[in-house]
Amino acid sequence: MTQIAWGESFGVGNALLDSDHRILFDLLAQLHDATDTGQSHDVVGSVISALAEYTEHHFRREEALLAAAAFPELEAHKGLHRELEARVHDISRRYHAGERAALNESMMELLKKWLTEHIQVTDKSYRPWVERVDVDGSTPSSQALRGGKQS
Numbered sequence: 001m002t003q004i005a006w007g008e009s010f011g012v013g014n015a016l017l018d019s020d021h022r023i024l025f026d027l028l029a030q031l032h033d034a035t036d037t038g039q040s041h042d043v044v045g046s047v048i049s050a051l052a053e054y055t056e057h058h059f060r061r062e063e064a065l066l067a068a069a070a071f072p073e074l075e076a077h078k079g080l081h082r083e084l085e086a087r088v089h090d091i092s093r094r095y096h097a098g099e100r101a102a103l104n105e106s107m108m109e110l111l112k113k114w115l116t117e118h119i120q121v122t123d124k125s126y127r128p129w130v131e132r133v134d135v136d137g138s139t140p141s142s143q144a145l146r147g148g149k150q151s
């Protein structure tokens with residue numbers, strides 16, 4: 001598998017989401033290393049579980065932020081997340097059930113393709129919206145209500 005690493009070209013205009021995406025890329029690279037160096041079923045299994053869990057955690061966070069930013073395509077975007085989550089979970093479940101081929105080279109390539117395409121194409125579309133909210137999803141108006149920072 002060609003190695004991947006997060007780079008500026010994957011930036012989506014929000015530091016928290018960028019750092020999540022970076023972690024997902026790291027987990028994918030770890031998974032690749034673990035399978036490539038012939039690590040045990042338990043070791044590879046724990047990395048694929050971590051990737052599946054973090055994917056889910058990140059998608060929830062991203063959806064909360066998109067809701068705060070009033071992103072109009074949120075429902076469609078959520079649908080894509082559910083689809084991707086199901087695919088990653090399916091790979092993880094099959095691997096844990098003893099199906100080693102669930103993580104062969106072509107499956108790894110697919111996994112990489114799904115995640116990178118989602119970030120580079122789909123996530124890019126929300127950039128103008130998330131750029132208007134704070135890193136944690138608060139909007140300038142909600143800050144004013146809390147008597148927060150002035151700009």
Ligand SMILES: [Fe+2]
Nearest residue numbers: 062118122123
């Ligand atoms: Fe997304």
